[in-house]
Structures are given as C-alpha cells and as structure tokens.
Amino acid sequence: MIPAAFDYEAPTTVDEAVRILAESDDEVSILAGGHSLLPVLRMRLAAPAKLVDLGRISELRGVREDGGMLVIGAMTTHYEVQRDPLIGEHAKLLVMATDTVADPQVRHRGTFGGSLAHADPAGDLAAPVLALDAEMVVAGPRGRRTIPAAEFFVDYFTTAMAADELLCEVRVPKYTGWHAHYEKFNRVAQAWSIVGVAAAVRTEGHMIAEARVGLTNMSSVPVRARAVEQALVGREATPEAIRDAAEHAVEGTSPTADANADVAYRRHLAKVLTSRAISAAAGS
Known part of the structure; x- marks a missing residue:
C-alpha cells in the first residue's frame, strides 16, 4: 500500500x-x-x-562515559549497541536483550531510542532499561529534562514525553562486574516476546548481594520485579533459592490475554523465565 x-x-x-x-x-x-x-x-x-x-542528527548517535554513567545516543543502532565495548563491559544486560531483537537486518537499521520511545510492551529493551534504573533525557521547546525509566513508560505505546519533545539519550548506571541474562519466550524465531525477563545480579562468593529484574509484556508497561529482587538478596545462589524467589515474579503485574497466550499462561511463563534468567546470570 x-x-x-x-x-x-x-x-x-x-x-x-x-x-x-x-x-x-x-x-x-x-x-x-x-x-x-x-x-x-x-x-x-x-x-x-x-x-x-532524525537520521541526519549526528549528535544523537554513539556511546560515551560520563563518570559512573554510560550515555547512549537515541539514534544509536541495535547493531552498534551489540558491539560497543563500553556497553559490553558496564551494561551487559542491554547487549543480551538487543541480541534477541528481530533479525540482523532490523538491528542494523533500528535504533535503541526509537524502540524505547515506541513503548511497545512486547519490545525487548524497555524491561532491561527499567531494571538498570536508566534515565531518559528528552529535549523540547522548554529545554531538556531527565525522566527516570520508572516514570517514562506510561501505557501501551505511550511515554511521558510531550508531543513536542524527542528522546535524545539514555543514561545508564555502570554495572561493572555484574552478571546478566535476558530470557525471552516467543512462538517463532524473531517474533515479539510473549514474556521476557531481564536479570542482572552481583554476587559475592556464592551469595547474591544485589539483583535487578525487569519483566517484558506482563503489563501495559515494563514491570520491575522488586519482590523477586528482595527475595534474592542475601541468599545463596542455589536452584532452590532462585526458584523460591521467582514465585514472586507475578506480583505487581497485570498481563492481558491475546492470540498468543492467556493470562494464566503468561503468569506461569513469568515465573519459569525469571528462574531461568536469574540462574543463567548467577551461574547456577
């Protein structure tokens, strides 16, 4: 057409x-x-x-360090995110989630900020950004302002940006030395997530010292699984402890039914995938 x-x-x-x-x-x-x-x-x-x-605005591309933060330009492509050494060292979770986005052709053209601004609840990048406590820097006629990821996603395909604002960059705290994994379930290869789980953990010996967990497609916006995080901290990274913590994954979610899955199935997936993601990140 x-x-x-x-x-x-x-x-x-x-x-x-x-x-x-x-x-x-x-x-x-x-x-x-x-x-x-x-x-x-x-x-x-x-x-x-x-x-x-926005394709001709060079200042919207690239990755740089700013103290304890990584700054990712909104027009940085998925391909560039996958291969950037700074992101690989300090925010590995973003690389792992981006690896699951569509196919190589899409990743060469699609952009990090474009995906986040689109705010599709089945998109794979919003949950990792939320889990990592990122900040969105937007520009408009009233100047620039910073929106925490927890406030940026408002509803289906809706963000906190005004109609006359655009996303310029995403600021992500450094998680140097953390382990991460993104676990995604879909019906066919390269499809949207039916449910996805973004997990990052910092371990001390066999103990989980800190955890960050975000859920994809379990509500109209990405969900931070704080009950799971709280259940993990201070526990030994055993399969049993991780499975127990993953039982909290559905708390605070409001999944919907569609042609791919009903509500009960999505809740089941959230628990299973959370356990898998944390286990992979913690090396259990």
Missing part, C-alpha cells in the same frame, strides 16, 4: 528538530529506524501531516 501524503523534514541538529516540532500545528510523526512507523504508514493506520526524520 501507499502512505497518505505528508511533508518531510530532515533536521541536522536537535535544536532544529525541536523547533520543527514546536512550530507544527498538525500531527507530526518522528522517524528513527522506521521499522515500527513505516508499516503503519503504508497501511494508513497512521497519516501524519509531517514526518521528521
């Missing part, structure tokens, strides 16, 4: 992009990697009056 007609803008700076958004009275869509937007344009499920392409 052919998209409806729209105006096209390709700014080269964040300030220029913000100005275009602020001055647009009609509906505007922002183009990052385009893998979520272009299909709905072609099917005319979306018909914006203007498309703002």
Whole structure:
C-alpha cells in the first residue's frame, strides 16, 4: 500500500528538530529506524501531516562515559549497541536483550531510542532499561529534562514525553562486574516476546548481594520485579533459592490475554523465565 501524503523534514541538529516540532500545528510523526512507523504508514493506520526524520542528527548517535554513567545516543543502532565495548563491559544486560531483537537486518537499521520511545510492551529493551534504573533525557521547546525509566513508560505505546519533545539519550548506571541474562519466550524465531525477563545480579562468593529484574509484556508497561529482587538478596545462589524467589515474579503485574497466550499462561511463563534468567546470570 501507499502512505497518505505528508511533508518531510530532515533536521541536522536537535535544536532544529525541536523547533520543527514546536512550530507544527498538525500531527507530526518522528522517524528513527522506521521499522515500527513505516508499516503503519503504508497501511494508513497512521497519516501524519509531517514526518521528521532524525537520521541526519549526528549528535544523537554513539556511546560515551560520563563518570559512573554510560550515555547512549537515541539514534544509536541495535547493531552498534551489540558491539560497543563500553556497553559490553558496564551494561551487559542491554547487549543480551538487543541480541534477541528481530533479525540482523532490523538491528542494523533500528535504533535503541526509537524502540524505547515506541513503548511497545512486547519490545525487548524497555524491561532491561527499567531494571538498570536508566534515565531518559528528552529535549523540547522548554529545554531538556531527565525522566527516570520508572516514570517514562506510561501505557501501551505511550511515554511521558510531550508531543513536542524527542528522546535524545539514555543514561545508564555502570554495572561493572555484574552478571546478566535476558530470557525471552516467543512462538517463532524473531517474533515479539510473549514474556521476557531481564536479570542482572552481583554476587559475592556464592551469595547474591544485589539483583535487578525487569519483566517484558506482563503489563501495559515494563514491570520491575522488586519482590523477586528482595527475595534474592542475601541468599545463596542455589536452584532452590532462585526458584523460591521467582514465585514472586507475578506480583505487581497485570498481563492481558491475546492470540498468543492467556493470562494464566503468561503468569506461569513469568515465573519459569525469571528462574531461568536469574540462574543463567548467577551461574547456577
């Protein structure tokens, strides 16, 4: 199918992009990697009056250190995230989750920030970002502001960004020396997660000193499994202790039923996958 007609803008700076958004009275869509937007344009499920392409804004790409934080540009591709040495050293969980995103073609074009701004509850990057206590830096006509990941995801395909704001970068604390794993269950290869679990743990000997766990597709937004984290801390990383902690995985969730799974099945998956993810991360 052919998209409806729209105006096209390709700014080269964040300030220029913000100005275009602020001055647009009609509906505007922002183009990052385009893998979520272009299909709905072609099917005319979306018909914006203007498309703002961020692909020429070089300042939105790349990874750098800022003290105890990693700063990941919103237009950094999945492929770049997978191979960046800083992310691999300090936020391995992001690499492992990104490894499961679609296929190599999508990962070469799709962007880290675009996926997060799209806010699909079945997307694989929001739960790891939430588990790692990341912060989103957004820019708008009122300047820049920082939104904690716990407040960024509001509902299905909805974030805390205003219509005239765009995501610039994601700031992630360094988890140097932590172990991580992302466990995903889907019906077919390269499909969206029916349920996913992002787990990062810091061990001292055989004991779990700290834990971070996030759940994918167990609500309209990613869920932080804090009850699981609390049940793990101070425990020896035995299979029995991990299974006991994983029983808390459904607390605070509100899964929905669809063609892939009903509510009971998703709750079962959350417990099983949480146990697997933590076991893999802790080396149990």
